[in-house]
Amino acid sequence: MNAGGGGVGATPFGGLLRALRLARRWTIEELAEASGVSVRAIGDMERGRSLRPQRGTVTALAQGLELDGAAHSELLAALRAGRPAAQPSVPPASPYTLPRGVRDFVGRHAELAALRALVQRFVTESRAEGAGRSPAPVAVLSGPPGSGKTTLAVRLAEESAPSFPDGAFLIDMRGLDAQPLSADQAVLRLLGAWGVADAELGRRSAEERLARFQATAAALRAVVVLDNVGSEAQVRPLLPRGGGLLLVVSSRRTLAGLEGVHRVELGTLTREDSASLLRAVVGADRTDAEPAAVRAVTELCGHLPLALRVAANWAAARTNWSLQRLADRLADEERRLEALSAGDLRVNTAFALSYSRLASGTARMFRLLSLLPGADFSGPSAAVLADTSLPAAEDLLEELLDAGLLTASRGDRYRIHDLLRLYAGARRRAEDGDEASVAARARLRAWLLDTAVLAGRWYEPDHGAPPPAPGRLVALDDREQATRWMKTESDNWLAAFREAAEAGEHAKVVEVADATIWFSDHWVSWGHWIEVYKRSAEAAAALGDPVREASHRNNLAGAYWIGERRHDKAVGEARHALAIAEKCGDVTQQAWAHHHLGGLHALVDDLPPAADHYQRAKELFARADEVNGYLAASNMTIRVAEKAGRPRQAVAAYDEVMDLLDASEHRDRIPPNVRDTTVTFATFYVSFAHLNQGRWQEAVDALRLARGRLTAHGWHERAGTAHLHMAHALVHLGRLAEAEAEYRSVLTMADLVPSAMLDDARAALDALAAGTPSPPTRFV
Template sequence: MVRHGKSVPWGVGCFEASFTRSDGRRTIGEIAEQREHTMSEAVETGGGSPAGRLVREARQHLGLTIEELAEASGVSVRTIGDVERGRSQRPQRGTLTALAQGLGLDEAARAELLAVVRAGRPVTGTSARVKASPCTLPRGVRDFVGRHAELSALRALAQRAAEGQDRDGDVPPVAVVSGPPGSGKTTLALRLAEEFAPSFPDGEFLLDMRGLEEHPLSAQEAVLRLLGAWDIEVAQLGAEERLARYHASAARLRAVLILDNAADEAQVRPLLPREGGVLAVVTSRRTLAGLEGVRRVQLGALSEDESTALLRAIVSDGRVDAEPDAVRSVSELCGHLPLALRVAGNWAATRTNWSLRRLAGRLADEDRRLDSLSAGDLRVNSAFSLSYSRLAPAAARMFRLLSLVPGPDFSAPPAAVLAGVSLPYAEDLLDDLLDAGLLMTSPGDRYRFHDLLRLYARSRLRAEEGEAGAAAAGARLRSWLLETAVLAGRWYEPDHGAPPPDPGRLVALDDRDQALRWLKAESDNWLAALREAAAGGEHATVTDVAQAMNWFSDLWVSWGHWAEVFQRAAESAAALGDPGLEAAHRNHVAWAHWVGGRHDEAAVSATRALRLATAGGDVAQQGWAHFYLGWLQNVAGDDAPATGNLTRARELFVRADDIRGYLQAAIAGINLLERAGRLREAVEAHQEVVDALADPRNHERIPPNVRDTDALTAGYQVGFVHLAQGHWADAVRALRPIRGQFDARGFHTPGAEVHLNLAHALARLGEDDEAAAGYRAVLALEGRIPPAMVDEARTGLDALAPGGPALEEPARLAARRP
C-alpha cells in the first residue's frame, strides 16, 4: 500500500481495521480520505517515528486532543508529544501499551503497534527496552537447581496472570516468597520471570525495596520509580494522584513485577495490583503474614540431592562425582542452605588443587565455619548480619540466647526461661524472629534454628553477652529443664503423682498424659542438660532425675537413651558414696540393656548391682539383681539357675515389701514352671499375680501402666499353660481379655501368638467363626511376624473349612513341652 510515494508501516492495515469507538465516531477506515491531511501534518511537525505517526493518526481520527489522551491513558502530555513528534525514537513498551489502552485498541491492534516499535529498533545483544528501564532484571543464575514444588506453585500463578483469568473479576495474583537469609528467594523469583518472559509482552521489572536497610524504600518512592520505568510522567501530581496513576497504568500492563527484599506489609500493600495482568512476586525474609489473598511460598533448605546438584553445577571438573562422601559432608555442614553451598562451591571452584574432603575439613570447625563460608564479596555472615541488625534489642537478645538450647528444637517455655521474661512476651519475641526469617517452625508448636544461623547466634552471644552472661543463662535453662523433668517423671511414681500447684509453672503438668508429652517433646533438651549436670559434678541432681525416670521409662522403652541416663546416675551415686543408690541405678542399667537386646552387658551390670546391694544390705535391690539375672538365664534357656534366681528374687521382694518386683518375678516364674512341666504350680503362680493386682491395698502402689502390663504379660504366659493341659475354656478366659493389646503396643510376634493360641482353643470348643477371625488377624500381620506363624494360621483356617483336615497341635506349641 503506497500513499504519495511513502510506504505505510507494516501492520497499519490490521491496526486500522480493528480500531473502533463505542460512542459512534468514525473508525480510521471510514475516514481514510483524511490520510493525506494527516501525512502532511506529520511532515510539518518533523515527520515523527512510525509508532508516533500511528498514535497521532489514531488520536486525531477519534477527535481527541493530546490532553484528553493523556487523561485516558495516564501518559503525560509531554511524553505523548515526544512520541508523536519523533523526539522519543524508541518509546518504552509500557508507554505504548498505556496509549493503546487509552485509544481503545484491541489485543490484535496493540500487538501490531508493538511490532512496529520492535521493527524500528536496532538489533543488539541486549534489548533496548531492558537497557532503558531503571527496574531491569539482574542477570539470573544459570545453575539453578531444585525448588520443584515451589516453582510449580508459582508457575500456576504466572499461567493464570498470563492467560488473563483476572478479567473475570478476580484480583491479579500475588506471590509472597519468604525464607531465611540465603535461601534463594530472589533467585527463584528471577527464574520464574525469565521462564515466563514470552507470556508477558510488557516486560519484567524488579524493584529492590531495600527492606534490610536503615531507611527502606517508601511506598511513595516505589511508585515514582515504577512509573518512571514505565515512562509515565507524574511530576506535577500529589502522592494520592500518583498512586492512582500507578494502579491505572498497572491495570493496562501484562508484566511481571518483582518487589524484592520487602521490609513489611505496609511497604508493599499499596503496590499490589488491583486489576489487570500484572503478576506480582514479593520476596522477603519476613513472612509478611498480614498480607491478604496472596499465595505463600516458603523456602527452606535444599534436599541432599539438590545440594549435590548445585555443587556439581558450580564445581564442574568432576570432583563432586569423585568424592560423594565429601560432598555429603560439605552439604550437611552448609546446612543445605543455597547461599552457603554457592559460597562453598565457588571457593572450591577457584582452588582446583583442593579436594572436597579438604573443604569439608575446613568447614568442620564450628568456630571457623561462618568465616570460612566466604568467596570474594560473597559471605554468609553478611547475609545473616543484615537481618540481625534490623531486630529490636529484645528480639536480638532472644536470638542470641536461643543458641544455648542444646536440642534441635524447642518450645516457648525454654525461650522464656533463657531470656528471663514472661511466656506471652517470649512468644511475641519468637514471632518477631519467625517474621525476620531467623527462626523456623517445627512440628508440635515448636521452633528450630537453621544450623548456620545457630552458629551465627552463638557468635553474637559470645561477642555481646560475654562468657559470664552466657553461662548464667545456660545454668538457668539447665536447672529449669531438669526440675521440670523430675516433676513430670514423678507423675508415674506411686509415692508422688501430681506436682504441687504452682501458678508460675511454664508448662502444664496437670495429668500423666501432659507429663508424658513434655518428657518426650523435650527429651533431647533435658538429656543434654543431664549430661551438662553430670559433667559439672551436680551428682545429686543427676540421681534425682534418673530416679524420677524409673517408672516412666517403662512407658517409653524404645527411646534408646535409658542406658546412658541410668549409667550417669550410677556414676553420680558412686561419686556421692552411696552404694545402695548405685546398686539401684546399676539395676536400671541392666534393665535398659535387657530391653535393648544387649544381654551380656545387662548381666554384667546386674552382677555388679548384686554385689553393691549385698554389701550395703539393700534387700530390694538384691531382689532386682536376682530377677534380672534369672530372666536373662530364662531367655538363654538356662532353666535351673534361672529358677533359682527368680525364686530368690520373690523371697527378697516379699521381705522388702516390693509389690512391683514380686509381680515381675512371679510372672517370669510362670514361664519357667510351664517349661518344667509344673503346670499346676504355673497356674497357681498366675492366680497369685491376679490376686495381687486385685488387692485394694496395692491399688496406689501399682501405677496403672504397670498394672496393665503385668496383667497382659501374666495372661500371655498362662495361656500356654492351659493349652498344654488341654484346658481350652481356661485358655479362652485368659487370652480373650488381652487380645489385640500386644498389637496396639507394636509387639507383633506376641500379639500374633495370642491370636493363634486363642483361635486354637476356640476351634476345639467349636466356636469356628471367632476362631477363623483370629487366624485371619494373624494373616494380616504377614511380613511382620515369623513365616511359620503365618503358615500355622493358614493350616488352622483350612481345618475349619468343611471337609478340611483335622486340627493338629502345632509344632510351635509342642516345642514348649518339657
C-alpha cells in the same frame, strides 16, 4: 481527616504509635523517612486498619522513633493486645511430619525439573508394574551451607505428596553434631511415626528393627526427608529395598560412597534466580524500579539463598527505604564486621545487617539462642534463656522470624540455621562475655532438668500430677502432656543431662534418672536409657550413695538388654548391682537384681538358675514388703515353671498373683498400670500351662482376656500368638467357625507378626477348608 490525625477505630497499638509520633512533633511522612515504613502503612496502623503488622515492622518503627527498650516493649504489648485471639494449634500426628515449606520458593528450575521427572517416572512405572517391583528412587541433594538443600527437599516432598498418600516425614540427622543421629535412631523415629508401638520396638534388636523398617517401608507409599546427613553410614541402612518409599537426602557432602542414588549438587543461585528471590520477598514494584541495586544486593549476598532471604526480609519490613540503601548498608557491614564463611562465600554481610537493626532485647535473644542444644526449640526454652516472660519471649522470636533469622518448625516450635547459630554464637562471645553465657546456660539446664523430673514423675505411683504452679511455662496437667514434652524436648533435656553429668552435678543427675525410671517403661525404644543409667550410676557412686547406685545399675542391666540385646553386659550390671546391694544391706535392690538375673537366664532357656533367682527375688520382695516387685517376680515364675514342664506349679503361681491383686490390703498399693500389665501377662503365661495340659476351655478363657490387652500394650507378636493358640484350642473343642475367625485375625496382622506365624495360620485355614484340621498339642 489529614495524615496526622487519629481515627475512631484506632487500636491500642495504633493509638500508642500515634502518641509516640506526636510526642516527637513528627508527621507521618517524617516517621516514614526515619523508619523506612511507608506513609500508607503507618496511616493504616494508626487508624486500626492494619490489625496484624509484622513485628519486624514494629521494630523498624521503634528504631525510627529511637525508643528505649521499655518503650519498645510497651509498643509490642499494645500490638499483642489489639490482635484477634489466635486459635490454639493442633499438635501434629507425629513430631516427624514434614514441616511447611516456604511459600515464596523461587529458582532451582533445572534441579527441581530433574527431581520431578525422577519421581514421575517411578510413579508411572509403579502403576504399570504394580507396587513393590522396584524401590522408589533415592535423591541426594548436596551443597554448601545455606544453599537451600532443605528448602528444595521439602518443596519436592510437598509436590510429591499426592502420589504418596501415606504421608511425608522429615528426620534431622544432625550430621554436624558431636553425636549425630544413628541409623538405628532414625529407624526408631520413623517406625514410631508410622504407628509401630513403642513396646514392640523396645523388645527388638537393632537388626530386627531394621528388618521391620524395611518391611514396613516396602508396604508404604510415603516420602521421607533425611536432612543434614553427615556420612554414608547414617543413611546406608535406610535405603529402601522395594516398595514406594521416596527417600530424599540432604548433606553438605556428596556422600559418594552411596550407590544407586540420584545426585543433585546445589551451588549458589544464578543472577536471575537471586533477583527472583528478592522480588518474591520484597515485591516486584520495588525490585523492578531499582535493577542496579538488586544486582548489588545479590552480589553482596554471594547469591546464597539463606543470605538473600535474610537481607530480603530486612528490606521487606522497611517499605519506604530504597534497595540501594540496603546495598549500601551491606557493603558497609562487610567492611567493618568479621567474616563468617560458608565454603569460599562471605555471607556475614546479610546476617550482620539484619542483626545490627534489631532492637537490643531482640538482639540479645538471638545471641542466646546459640546456646540451645537441640535441633529445634519452643518459646518456653527461649523465655528461660532470656530470663523473661513467655509472651515477651514469643514477641522476640516472632521479630527474629520476621527478620529471617529464624524459621518456623512443626507446631509452635522454631529452628535456627546452623550458619545463623554460628553467627549468633560469635556475637554472643563478642558482646556478652563468658559470665552471662554461663549463667544463661545454667538457667536453661536447670529448667530443662527440673521439668523433666516433673514430667517423668507423672508415671510414678506416688507422684502423678505436679503441684499447681502459676508460673510454670509448660502444661503438665496429664500424662499425655507430660509424655509429649519428654519426647518433643528429648534432644534438649538429654543434652542438659549430659552437661550436668560433665559439670559434676551428681545430685541432679541422680534425681532426673530416678524420676524417669517408670517413664522409661513407656518409651523403651528411645535409645538413650543406657547412657542415662550409666551416668546416673556413676553419679550415685560419686555421691557415696550405694542404694541408688545399685538401683541405677539394675536399671542399666535392663537397658542393656532392651536397648542393645547385650546379654553379657546386662548380666554383668545385674551382678554388680547385687554385690553393691548386698554390701550395703538394701533388700529391695537385692530383690531387683535377682529379678533381672532370673529374666536374663530365662531368655537363654537356662531355666533352673532362672527359677532360683525368681524365687530368691520373691523372698526378698516379701521381706521388703514390696508388693509390686513381688508381682513382677511371681508373673515370671508362671512362665519359667511352665517352660520347665511344671504346669501345676505355673497355675499355682498364677492363682497366687490373682489373689494378691484381689487382696484388700494391697488394693491402694498397686498402681492401675501395674495391675493391668500384671493381669495381661499372668493370663497369657498361664494359657501355655492350660494348653499343654489339654485344658482347652481354660486356655480359651485366658487367651480371650489376654489378646486385646496385649494389642493395647503394643505387644503385637504376643497378641498374634494369643489369636493363633486360641484358634487351635477352639479346634480341639470342635468350635470350627470361631477357630476360623481367630486364624483370620492372625492374617490381618501381616505387618506386625513373624512370617512363620502367618504360615501357620494359612496352613490351619487350608486344613479346616479340607476338613482335616490337626491342631498341635504341644505349645512353646
